[in-house]
Amino acid sequence: MDKRIYTLLFIFVIYFLIAIGMLFFAPVQQFLTAMLFGLTGLLLFFGAFGLWLLERRD
Secondary structure (H helix, E strand, O other), rough: OHHHHHHHHHHHHHHHHHHHHHHHHHHHHHHHHHHHHHHHHHHHHHHHHHHHHHHHHO
């Protein structure tokens, strides 16, 4: 099989394991949800801050 197929299968298996973990274990669900929203917020903040710095420098 092609290497892309193996990559897609690997991503699917990881996604499936995360979904099963979130389904059966509430602490895993809480942790991953907090990581998702926390990292999204941090990325948005640092992105906006970086744009502000770039505009300010000119």
